[in-house]
Amino acid sequence: MSANTLTRPTETLESLPTRRKSKFFGIDKRPGWLTYTLLGVFFLSSAYPLWWSFVMGSRTNAAFGSTWPPLLPGGNFWKNVGEVFDTVPFWLALGNSVLISGIITVSVITFSTLAGYAFAKLKFKGRDGLMVFVIATMAIPTQLGIIPLFMVMRTLGWTGEIGAVIIPTLVTAFGVFFMRQYLVDVIPDELIEAARMDGANMISTFWHVAVPAARPAMAILGLFTFMTAWTDFLWPLIVLNAGNPTLQTALSQLQSARYVDYSIVLAGAIMATIPLLLLFIVAGKQLISGIMQGAVKG
Amino acid sequence: MTSTLNRPPVESSSSGPSRTPHKAPVSMKHRLSALDVKASPYLYIAPFFILFAIVGLFPLVYTFFVSLYDWHTLEGQGQFVGLSNFTAVLADHFFWNSLFNTVSIFLLSTIPQLLVAVVIAAVLDQNLRAKTFWRMSILLPYVVTPVAVAMIFSNVFGENYGLINNILESFGIDGVGWQNDTLPSHIAIATMVNWRWTGYNALILLAAMQSVPRDIHESAALDGAGATRRFFSITLPSIRPTMIFVIITATIGGLQIFTEPRLFDPVTAGGSQRQFQTTVLYLWEMAFFRQNFGKASAIAWLLFLLIVIFGLINFLLSRSIATAEGRGAKARSQRRLLKLRQREAQESMRARPAASVLAETVPVPGPTEPTEPNAEGSTR
Numbered sequence: 001m002s003a004n005t006l007t008r009p010t011e012t013l014e015s016l017p018t019r020r021k022s023k024f025f026g027i028d029k030r031p032g033w034l035t036y037t038l039l040g041v042f043f044l045s046s047a048y049p050l051w052w053s054f055v056m057g058s059r060t061n062a063a064f065g066s067t068w069p070p071l072l073p074g075g076n077f078w079k080n081v082g083e084v085f086d087t088v089p090f091w092l093a094l095g096n097s098v099l100i101s102g103i104i105t106v107s108v109i110t111f112s113t114l115a116g117y118a119f120a121k122l123k124f125k126g127r128d129g130l131m132v133f134v135i136a137t138m139a140i141p142t143q144l145g146i147i148p149l150f151m152v153m154r155t156l157g158w159t160g161e162i163g164a165v166i167i168p169t170l171v172t173a174f175g176v177f178f179m180r181q182y183l184v185d186v187i188p189d190e191l192i193e194a195a196r197m198d199g200a201n202m203i204s205t206f207w208h209v210a211v212p213a214a215r216p217a218m219a220i221l222g223l224f225t226f227m228t229a230w231t232d233f234l235w236p237l238i239v240l241n242a243g244n245p246t247l248q249t250a251l252s253q254l255q256s257a258r259y260v261d262y263s264i265v266l267a268g269a270i271m272a273t274i275p276l277l278l279l280f281i282v283a284g285k286q287l288i289s290g291i292m293q294g295a296v297k298g
Numbered sequence: 299m300t301s302t303l304n305r306p307p308v309e310s311s312s313s314g315p316s317r318t319p320h321k322a323p324v325s326m327k328h329r330l331s332a333l334d335v336k337a338s339p340y341l342y343i344a345p346f347f348i349l350f351a352i353v354g355l356f357p358l359v360y361t362f363f364v365s366l367y368d369w370h371t372l373e374g375q376g377q378f379v380g381l382s383n384f385t386a387v388l389a390d391h392f393f394w395n396s397l398f399n400t401v402s403i404f405l406l407s408t409i410p411q412l413l414v415a416v417v418i419a420a421v422l423d424q425n426l427r428a429k430t431f432w433r434m435s436i437l438l439p440y441v442v443t444p445v446a447v448a449m450i451f452s453n454v455f456g457e458n459y460g461l462i463n464n465i466l467e468s469f470g471i472d473g474v475g476w477q478n479d480t481l482p483s484h485i486a487i488a489t490m491v492n493w494r495w496t497g498y499n500a501l502i503l504l505a506a507m508q509s510v511p512r513d514i515h516e517s518a519a520l521d522g523a524g525a526t527r528r529f530f531s532i533t534l535p536s537i538r539p540t541m542i543f544v545i546i547t548a549t550i551g552g553l554q555i556f557t558e559p560r561l562f563d564p565v566t567a568g569g570s571q572r573q574f575q576t577t578v579l580y581l582w583e584m585a586f587f588r589q590n591f592g593k594a595s596a597i598a599w600l601l602f603l604l605i606v607i608f609g610l611i612n613f614l615l616s617r618s619i620a621t622a623e624g625r626g627a628k629a630r631s632q633r634r635l636l637k638l639r640q641r642e643a644q645e646s647m648r649a650r651p652a653a654s655v656l657a658e659t660v661p662v663p664g665p666t667e668p669t670e671p672n673a674e675g676s677t678r
Contacts, residue, residue, distance in 0.1 A: 130347075
């Protein structure tokens with residue numbers, strides 16, 4: 001071995017990890033066409049059923065007879081939507097759904113933030129025991145209490161009123177748990193103490209320290225609560241009637257009509273999807289980060 | 299409480315009697331403040347607990363009370379019958395049929411959904427272009443409400459003129475009895491659930507995958523583990539706790555499935571032969587069509603017990619797997635890091651003779667600064 005080979009290879013070895021990384025790691029390199037093909041397949045299976053519904057909803061019942069599905073919409077969409085409006089009280093149902101989901105969302109956010117803040121940052125007797133209770137109740141399917149709830153609503157004469165849909169979901173155990181998990185890390189104890197030193201009472205400490213810090217979590221909780229309230233079907237179906245429906249129960253009337261025109265049913269499904277689709281376009285990023293944060297936190 | 303102690307005694311002249319002599323005299327204002335500190339937490343949690351007791355807990359307990367009576371929807375409370383509603387339900391062929399359908403649909407939706415969600419998450423867990431677009435595209439079905447999903451897929455799976463049967467028939471294959479046959483109807487309903495929830499669960503699993511430290515991946519790659527190998531021996535074990543979470547959530551939701559079978563055939567309550575009648579659908583039929591609140595309440599309680607048992611089994615099962623695997627994965631990754639350090643040390647010692655061999659195969663680049671193997675790319 002000459003002196004030359006002794007020095008140069010040392011340099012080679014030292015630079016080796018970098019070389020091997022680029023060759024074998026593949027961790028941060030741009031993925032190839034196979035990945036994008038798969039993503040394209042996922043995208044199609046997500047989007048195609050919706051597109052197909054729109055295409056069929058814009059044609060007539062006759063389109064269902066063709067063996068290969070048409071790819072482009074026909075000209076009947078607005079006519080079919082008109083039929084939807086004639087069959088069910090669409091605008092009333094939309095208004096009801098907005099009102100119900102809106103009130104439930106505000107209520108869940110308010111009470112969950114209050115209770116979550118207390119559990120996260122205040123000291124009081126029985127705190128840990130009560131928190132365990134909250135976590136345990138998260139797993140209880142409260143849906144199964146629909147029979148007594150219905151009996152109560154009937155006794156009070158509230159069946160058919162949207163109040164009967166709102167009241168059972170004014171609070172959720174999940175909301176309290178979610179806010180507690182968020183606030184416990186995000187507010188430093190010193191900040192609360194400083195506010196108290198400045199003479200702020202408890203509620204103004206809550207208002208000026210906790211609420212501003214909780215805002216991002218409130219937005220995510222609100223988004224999910226709104227979605228859940230909006231999609232709820234079983235309870236509104238039981239407690240409301242055909243004359244005063246939510247969007248979901250109104251839609252189901254289309255499906256249950258004695259003479260079913262499928263293009264009208266699908267036009268209705270598309271019309272009912274548009275509000276959440278708009279929400280998704282506006283707040284889709286927050287929805288995604290909410291789901292992903294919830295996973296890591298919960 | 300510290301704040302009241304630290305505050306300067308401004309109003310000491312008007313102070314009232316104090317119980318603790320070593321403390322500064324406490325004014326009326328201070329006592330109010332102490333009360334504020336003591337009572338506020340309870341005031342903040344009270345709305346939740348009071349409302350939850352009324353709308354969550356009371357109905358569940360009262361369901362049990364109703365289940366002990368002969369209770370007709372219109373006639374109201376009747377005879378006390380003890381547990382005979384429960385024995386009647388347990389002897390009811392339709393109840394067991396509904397349980398079978400529920401569990402079958404639950405399995406057909408949970409297992410494929412989880413498998414596909416893992417694949418989607420793994421594909422998304424790369425350095426993608428237009429990341430947000432792809433993530434949004436898989437979440438798209440989540441914003442379609444279950445009622446709309448049921449309406450859309452009832453037409454996709456229609457027996458006459460449905461999308462799938464049309465395509466099958468164009469290939470000369472007989473159409474499938476998506477509504478009349480038991481298994482196909484379960485597949486159709488499971489597909490509705492899967493379509494809506496797979497992307498959602500994939501995002502949860504993606505979050506778990508991204509929280510795996512990059513060092514572990516890099517050191518494994520340095521050991522020569524390819525992407526596939528790394529996926530099975532690093533990624534999968536690490537996301538197991540999240541999988542438990544997803545499975546348990548899917549269990550609680552899946553055993554209560556109602557909307558999809560209700561709307562798949564809106565004329566009947568779960569098919570002409572009850573071939574896809576789930577338990578909640580049977581409960582609904584019992585309470586609001588057959589008007590038997592007593593028996594319906596018994597069904598509700600039995601279903602509740604079933605959900606709790608399923609949840610517990612899932613939890614215990616997956617926890618034991620997770621802790622065993624978790625320990626394994628942790629040990630493995632620590633071994634791997636240790637090995638890495640050792641090899642670094644060895645290589646620097648052996649550098650000269652080993653390098654001379656390598657020098658023949660590896661083209662020699664210009665002189666470079668020595669680099670730590672896992673200093674780069676460990677942050678993402």
